[in-house]
Amino acid sequence: xxxxxxxxxxxxxxxxxxxxxxxxxxxxxxxxxxxxxxxxxxxxxxxxxxxxxxxxxxxxxxxxxxxxxxxxxxxxxxxxxxxxxxxxxxxxxxxxxxxxxxxxxxxxxxxxxxxxxxxxxxxxxxxxxxxxxxxxxxxxxxxxxxxxxxxxxxxxxxxxxxxxxxxxxxxxxxxxxxxxxxxxxxxxxxxxxxxxxxxxxxxxxxxxxxxxxxxxxxxxxxxxxxxxxxxxxxxxxxxxxxxxxxxxxxxxxxxxxxxxxxxxxxxxxxxxxxxxxxxxxxxxxxxxxxxxxxxxxxxxxxxxxxxxxxxxxxxxxxxxxxxxxxxxxxxxxxxxxxxxxxxxxxxxxxxxxxxxxxxxxxxxxxxxxxxxxxxxxxxxxxxxxxxxxxxxxxxxxxxxxxxxxxxxxxxxxxxxxxxxxxxxxx
Amino acid sequence: xxxxxxxxxxxxxxxxxxxxxxxxxxxxxxxxxxxxxxxxxxxxxxxxxxxxxxxxxxxxxxxxxxxxxxxxxxxxxxxxxxxxxxxxxxxxxxxxxxxxxxxxxxxxxxxxxxxxxxxxxxxxxxxxxxxxxxxxxxxxxxxxxxxxxxxxxxxxxxxxxxxxxxxxxxxxxxxxxxxxxxxxxxxxxxxxxxxxxxxxxxxxxxxxxxxxxxxxxxxxxxxxxxxxxxxxxxxxxxxxxxxxxxxxxxxxxxxxxxxxxxxxxxxxxxxxxxxxxxxxxxxxxxxxxxxxxxxxxxxxxxxxxxxxxxxxxxxxxxxxxxxxxxxxxxxxxxxxxxxxxxxxxxxxxxxxxxxxxxxxxxxxxxxxxxxxxxxxxxxxxxxxxxxxxxxxxxxxxxxxxxxxxxxxxxxxxxxxxxxxxxxxxxxxxxxxxxxxxxxxxxxxxxxxxxxxxxxxxxxxxxxxxxxxxxxxxxxxxxxxxxxxxxxxxxxxxxxxxxxxxxxxxx
Ligand SMILES: Cc1ncc(COP(=O)(O)O)c(C=O)c1O
Numbered sequence: 001x002x003x004x005x006x007x008x009x010x011x012x013x014x015x016x017x018x019x020x021x022x023x024x025x026x027x028x029x030x031x032x033x034x035x036x037x038x039x040x041x042x043x044x045x046x047x048x049x050x051x052x053x054x055x056x057x058x059x060x061x062x063x064x065x066x067x068x069x070x071x072x073x074x075x076x077x078x079x080x081x082x083x084x085x086x087x088x089x090x091x092x093x094x095x096x097x098x099x100x101x102x103x104x105x106x107x108x109x110x111x112x113x114x115x116x117x118x119x120x121x122x123x124x125x126x127x128x129x130x131x132x133x134x135x136x137x138x139x140x141x142x143x144x145x146x147x148x149x150x151x152x153x154x155x156x157x158x159x160x161x162x163x164x165x166x167x168x169x170x171x172x173x174x175x176x177x178x179x180x181x182x183x184x185x186x187x188x189x190x191x192x193x194x195x196x197x198x199x200x201x202x203x204x205x206x207x208x209x210x211x212x213x214x215x216x217x218x219x220x221x222x223x224x225x226x227x228x229x230x231x232x233x234x235x236x237x238x239x240x241x242x243x244x245x246x247x248x249x250x251x252x253x254x255x256x257x258x259x260x261x262x263x264x265x266x267x268x269x270x271x272x273x274x275x276x277x278x279x280x281x282x283x284x285x286x287x288x289x290x291x292x293x294x295x296x297x298x299x300x301x302x303x304x305x306x307x308x309x310x311x312x313x314x315x316x317x318x319x320x321x322x323x324x325x326x327x328x329x330x331x332x333x334x335x336x337x338x339x340x341x342x343x344x345x346x347x348x349x350x351x352x353x354x355x356x357x358x359x360x361x362x363x364x365x366x367x368x369x370x371x372x373x374x375x376x377x378x379x380x381x382x383x384x385x386x387x388x389x390x391x392x393x394x395x396x397x398x399x400x401x402x403x404x405x406x407x408x409x410x411x412x413x414x415x416x417x418x419x420x421x422x423x424x425x426x
Numbered sequence: 427x428x429x430x431x432x433x434x435x436x437x438x439x440x441x442x443x444x445x446x447x448x449x450x451x452x453x454x455x456x457x458x459x460x461x462x463x464x465x466x467x468x469x470x471x472x473x474x475x476x477x478x479x480x481x482x483x484x485x486x487x488x489x490x491x492x493x494x495x496x497x498x499x500x501x502x503x504x505x506x507x508x509x510x511x512x513x514x515x516x517x518x519x520x521x522x523x524x525x526x527x528x529x530x531x532x533x534x535x536x537x538x539x540x541x542x543x544x545x546x547x548x549x550x551x552x553x554x555x556x557x558x559x560x561x562x563x564x565x566x567x568x569x570x571x572x573x574x575x576x577x578x579x580x581x582x583x584x585x586x587x588x589x590x591x592x593x594x595x596x597x598x599x600x601x602x603x604x605x606x607x608x609x610x611x612x613x614x615x616x617x618x619x620x621x622x623x624x625x626x627x628x629x630x631x632x633x634x635x636x637x638x639x640x641x642x643x644x645x646x647x648x649x650x651x652x653x654x655x656x657x658x659x660x661x662x663x664x665x666x667x668x669x670x671x672x673x674x675x676x677x678x679x680x681x682x683x684x685x686x687x688x689x690x691x692x693x694x695x696x697x698x699x700x701x702x703x704x705x706x707x708x709x710x711x712x713x714x715x716x717x718x719x720x721x722x723x724x725x726x727x728x729x730x731x732x733x734x735x736x737x738x739x740x741x742x743x744x745x746x747x748x749x750x751x752x753x754x755x756x757x758x759x760x761x762x763x764x765x766x767x768x769x770x771x772x773x774x775x776x777x778x779x780x781x782x783x784x785x786x787x788x789x790x791x792x793x794x795x796x797x798x799x800x801x802x803x804x805x806x807x808x809x810x811x812x813x814x815x816x817x818x819x820x821x822x823x824x825x826x827x828x829x830x831x832x833x834x835x836x837x838x839x840x841x842x843x844x845x846x847x848x849x850x851x852x853x854x855x856x857x858x859x860x861x862x863x864x865x866x867x868x869x870x871x872x873x874x875x876x877x878x879x880x881x882x883x884x885x886x887x888x889x890x891x892x893x894x895x896x897x898x899x900x901x902x903x904x905x906x907x908x909x910x911x912x913x914x915x916x917x918x919x920x921x922x923x924x925x926x927x928x929x930x931x932x
Contacts, residue, residue, distance in 0.1 A: 074441050078435075078436060080434075081433045081434035084433075084434070085432060085433055308436075317445030317446055317448070320449050320598055321452070324449070324453075397448045398452045398454075398455050
């Protein structure tokens, strides 16, 4: 019996049935079929507990949402304190939390002028695209093949057709895609002079974190500017120190015209996202400040939490910890590759953004399942299932990291078993 | 209302201290695998850095705390650098030990993260000392200084940390809490992320360390009694006493508190003490001194570490400007006089027993107030020395030497230390002078008694996983964090490994 006071369930199966019945049958079935039928119940630090009581170390972090782990006590304290004073606030008016947070955000990227808030990543992308269109008076948006920017109207149109066609939300005339790491292809599109913006994740997450080639991102930026287009960095998964620096683009010598962040910005406890724009791009806010509005965007509680998230990320101890965590996994994974090189064939890493390549088109699905059995939750990349997303948080400690590697090592033989079965089926 | 903070803000200092501990654990992971030469190089660099600024931090400490004497603090700081290193240089806590006869192998295992408290009276020397111990035993250390000495302490710790890192130590190996408080210290002491506490400070702190649930090495207060046997050269003894008692205005817990002699010897002793630079108090002076030093709330904190001259002035006693030590006289040792308690200032109570028997009883009685700590014996009669040593409940008896320096190993051959173990008698886990060996345990690998064991050529390198040995270099933001391995070299490695495996199988 799972009695939560407000509602109760007989068992995990009971919950799964109701979830399938009232919520989303497809998702429920998918995870059951995949062998990772997780229903997250309790959660604390970097640990999740399935309804069955099974404990899992979270290396998915929901894309960095749980950068600080689940319910980080300090962030919870901040939110609780905020609740004694604020609520979501009224998006029409200036507010102390919003102004302070906007200032703090802009200070992390001094070439930016304004921070415009949303509640989720897609909403911030929406703002970014609208802003670029305003600034250029052009409509066309270029993104990369297998890029991912969310599922709202404009953002979903930038992404894989799997998510847009089903809703007739693809707009091939306005949204063009080019291959990642292919400057030539980008040039061809930009040359026509009708592109408003090129939007790109600094390291494409859902694509499995392929690394941008040296100079690629900066060259994209220069090329955009050459042809009068804006460049938008999607920092939803690469921001907030995850690449070892506050914003991923800072490590690639870029100065995007617009960038968006979300996920971990709200500490995993209160949704908030932001789109930062340069003075030039932000002119619409002078023309009509209410041209874009959102009731839940920039809620004051979210601003308070986000403000503290940034403050925590700027602490020298946290920065140092990130270096230790990144270095630890670089070394440990290299060692694992020596040991399990027959199936584990590549590491993509920058800071705590890590993708692990396995030698099978669906390799990461098998490995995810093997890890799940061994107490680790890490998800495959939806758009490249060879690659496992392996995303440690910024305040993981040495013991937990060691435990992760021990479990990883133990899971490899099981992964090998799954993979050889999959190969036989083929 | 206008000026009060409207929201509750989490304790930033506490969370930063917790993160320091976490960082220390990372650093310790790598540091614990360092080889002996690297450790000695780092220790050397830290010693150099400490020595170079010994006077600078001594001055800063006196200025910040108002305790002690700059020259003496300088000396103490210096002693914790090259002298300490020289003493422990040959104590190898790194190389595994093999006892072929007993068929036992011992592998060193450093503690991990040391949480160290440093007192207000000896802020810098304690930090220097504990840092050296941590380095020599391959541990990371997080220091929590006394709040009244925090600024100089943070700067000193940073100075040593910089030197250690330049010499190759992992970042985070030496850290210091910037804003210490009682609640912060209690929180960290109770954390399961620290491995051992080195507690120096007030009794309450030391007891809290032991109650924290974590392993702790704490030391108790002293109340040194110096017995001047009739066989002693009184002038030499008085010189020792004055030198010891005036050293750093007596903030060391090893310094003598009471000078005990026999009645027939008292006049002699008074004269000798006077000519060595003391002021012998008459009954009125002694009363004034007692009133000044003890109020309703116990010992007058303002008197700690102040000069004899200053204390005399405050107490209303007229003394010669060059007076180094104030000597109140309590004629009969049986009395329960406050002046027989510990005094962290240059006040040495003189008393005299009717015979050696009474002297022993009294010495044992007062030493119980500083149980497990130190006492001194001056004279040449070994029988009485042994009888005295046997009856006082202390763990070290310093003979014919200044006790403050002698017990701390600077005027004797005891290990040099600013942590004087007070043993079970003094509610401590260690009775010796604390050294780096207390921060390393030895894993024992034992063979069956009558089995044949070939222990001659053991390859200990297998312990050090080559891939994990190197400490992390700082990751620069613009560099992908796979510094040692490009994918190509990795692939080559793997190919080789696979080939080897196949080779073995065929
Ligand atoms: C890079 C990137 N951009 C945008 C989004 C969309 O964010 P949200 O789901 O909050 O709308 C995501 C979500 O996974 C993302 O990974």
